[in-house]
Amino acid sequence: MQELQSAFHDLSTAHVADACMRLSVPVRCSPAGLRPVLPGVHVVGRALPAQHVGSVDVFLEALEASEPGDVLVVDDGGRTDRACVGDLVALEAARAGITGIVIWGLHRDTRELREIGLPLLSLGASPSGPASVEPQAADALVTARLGEHAVTRDDLVLADDDGAIVVPLARARDAAVAAASIRDTERRQAAAMRGGSSLREQVRFRDYLDARSARGIGFREHLRDVGGAIEE
Known part of the structure; x- marks a missing residue:
């Protein structure tokens, strides 16, 4: 994976999107509006999916099976009425060797996240956390949605100031x-x-x-x- 990450080191999401079109690989970009907490980010790594249902335990469970260099992809259904990731999750992810977090939803603790410095992209911020917890789906650690696109462990994620793009690991080198x-x-x-x-x-x-x-x-x-x- 380190060799593959090095291959994407100086590539932007725009370059990779154009490359996917050239190779007839489906272009799976994050929804418009997904932006980093800190500008100038460049994140690349294997996707680590997690579906949020109101509790951070799904993130802790995902980190149990993570590998250094993974990108945590959080699916909160694009909700804008609550935040699902804050400073404690970011700190734990950084300690586990996660290279970045991409959220289809909102974050909070913006000041603390900036101090932590772990690259994080989301649809925006909200001070409000989840008001309830729903049952965790059987595939909560298998697939995460990023807008209309499904993301699994078989995918590589690249993220920068323009958003995120997902490429099948099998086609990533090409x-x-x-x-x-x-x-x-x-x-x-x-x-x-x-x-x-x-x-x-x-x-x-x-x-x-x-x-x-x-x-x-x-x-x-x-x-x-x-x-x-x-x-x-």
Whole structure:
């Protein structure tokens, strides 16, 4: 897993999302609005799912089976009427070697979480905790929802300031290679723009307009022909 984490070290969620599209791997991104407590985060690791039903014991149970470098993925159903993770859970997760926490729901104890420094992303904050506890589902430690997407131990999670993306472990290495290629292309394009070459010049946009008129090709097809990145 350390080797795989290293492969994603300098990749953004945007790079990986584009790579998944290029590889025809389903793009499983977190819901819009999922953001880190502290900016500048970069989290990558194997998913550790946990479904929250009103008590922290599910997190403690998940940590019993965790491995250093895991990312705790908390499913609270996207609820915005209560927080489900606070400073004590974050501290315990950090002690267990968890590399970050991604919550489909809310957090609290924001000041303490910032002091702890463990990367944490959520839909926002609320001072209110759960008012009741429901029965724990049989698959509470097997699958967690992140919006419309199911996350299991067979997944890798990458999170940064744009949110989180989930990639099957079986395709993660391919996604990292493709994402690195996209990243490098974009960096070359940005460097050329700073050097005076416009993006339209680099992607031969006038040629694209002529080809679209003559052959009806799409912009992405043209970009593949000329080696551009931008989209997918």
